[in-house]
Amino acid sequence: xxxxxxxxxxxxxxxxxxxxxxxxxxxxxxxxxxxxxxxxxxxxxxxxxxxxxxxxxxxxxxxxxxxxxxxxxxxxxxxxxxxxxxxxxxxxxxxxxxxxxxxxxxxxxxxxxxxxxxxxxxxxxxxxxxxxxxxxxxxxxxxxxxxxxxxxxxxxxxxxxxxxxxxxxxxxxxxxxxxxxxxxxxxxxxxxxxxxxxxxxxxxxxxxxxxxxxxxxxxxxxxxxxxxxxxxxxxxxxxxxxxxxxxxxxxxxxxxxxxxxxxxxxxxxxxxxxxxxxxxxxxxxxxxxxxxxxxxxxxxxxxxxxxxxxxxxxxxxxxxxxxxxxxxxxxxxxxxxxxxxxxxxxxxxxx
Numbered sequence: 001x002x003x004x005x006x007x008x009x010x011x012x013x014x015x016x017x018x019x020x021x022x023x024x025x026x027x028x029x030x031x032x033x034x035x036x037x038x039x040x041x042x043x044x045x046x047x048x049x050x051x052x053x054x055x056x057x058x059x060x061x062x063x064x065x066x067x068x069x070x071x072x073x074x075x076x077x078x079x080x081x082x083x084x085x086x087x088x089x090x091x092x093x094x095x096x097x098x099x100x101x102x103x104x105x106x107x108x109x110x111x112x113x114x115x116x117x118x119x120x121x122x123x124x125x126x127x128x129x130x131x132x133x134x135x136x137x138x139x140x141x142x143x144x145x146x147x148x149x150x151x152x153x154x155x156x157x158x159x160x161x162x163x164x165x166x167x168x169x170x171x172x173x174x175x176x177x178x179x180x181x182x183x184x185x186x187x188x189x190x191x192x193x194x195x196x197x198x199x200x201x202x203x204x205x206x207x208x209x210x211x212x213x214x215x216x217x218x219x220x221x222x223x224x225x226x227x228x229x230x231x232x233x234x235x236x237x238x239x240x241x242x243x244x245x246x247x248x249x250x251x252x253x254x255x256x257x258x259x260x261x262x263x264x265x266x267x268x269x270x271x272x273x274x275x276x277x278x279x280x281x282x283x284x285x286x287x288x289x290x291x292x293x294x295x296x297x298x299x300x301x302x303x304x305x306x307x308x309x310x311x312x313x314x315x316x317x318x319x320x321x322x323x324x325x326x327x328x329x330x331x332x333x334x335x336x337x338x339x340x341x342x343x344x345x346x347x348x349x350x351x
């Protein structure tokens with residue numbers, strides 16, 4: 001994937017484009033509020049394709065699709081949806097095939113993601129053609145090289161913002177001293193925005209030492225093995241920073257087997273699997289995406305476009321992120337879940 005300098009961080013983007021700030025603020029209000037049906041629905045169902053790396057423990061992608069569909073129904077927009085799911089990072093070949101199938105269907109809108117280099121090349125071909133209208137999900141930092149041909153919408157939850165919240169909490173908890181392990185996702189965008197952001201923050205403190213860094217491709221077994229190996233070499237390890245849900249769950253299995261749940265461990269995203277472990281004190285901290293903001297934003301952007309108001313769609317929509325730790329009360333957690341999963345449904349295990 002490209003170097004981090006190829007992306008414009010969200011705060012920098014808004015500084016460079018001050019006209020975007022009021023558009024983004026107004027759009028965020030639309031997302032948080034109840035649906036207002038479109039006044040003139042299209043005469044034919046619009047065609048939407050989504051190609052997601054949704055086969056993972058995190059329920060982010062599945063909830064995104066669910067909230068997206070429900071909001072479209074509430075807005076009175078007739079649509080046909082084709083969805084394609086794959087495992088993250090390791091199935092880019094399959095993603096290429098799925099993308100080709102999706103494009104053969106000639107959708108009006110395509111929701112895709114960007115993490116590894118092959119995806120970037122696929123996206124550039126779509127942007128060059130100008131059709132279908134592209135929604136790039138799970139990325140909130142516009143790419144510099146796409147300045148002339150940006151996608152219709154960048155949508156997600158800002159990885160750097162969430163990571164900063166976790167870093168502040170974890171580094172404070174270990175009193176800014178001690179050893180830590182960094183468990184990356186795959187080489188690419190998510191690892192840069194989450195892993196490198198955390199490493200840069202930790203490097204500000206001379207008494208904090210990174211003793212290992214591993215790419216796991218989001219694979220629980222690799223995270224498990226990396227954790228066991230690092231703990232064997234550094235029994236005085238203080239904390240582990242994990243870049244995703246699956247990575248955290250793999251590390252947690254190793255910590256439990258080695259009876260080392262004293263080592264601080266974070267989650268990322270606050271989906272169902274993480275909330276269960278947070279309540280059971282398996283995870284110490286996570287950031288919770290107000291998950292359904294994501295799908296709602298996609299639906300509302302399409303509504304504005306169909307209503308002839310694409311100028312009211314911000315270039316970037318970044319949903320709300322909340323810090324959760326294992327000391328949070330059940331009532332507080334319940335309130336956040338009601339907000340985050342307001343369309344996609346409450347996790348059955350937590351009801």
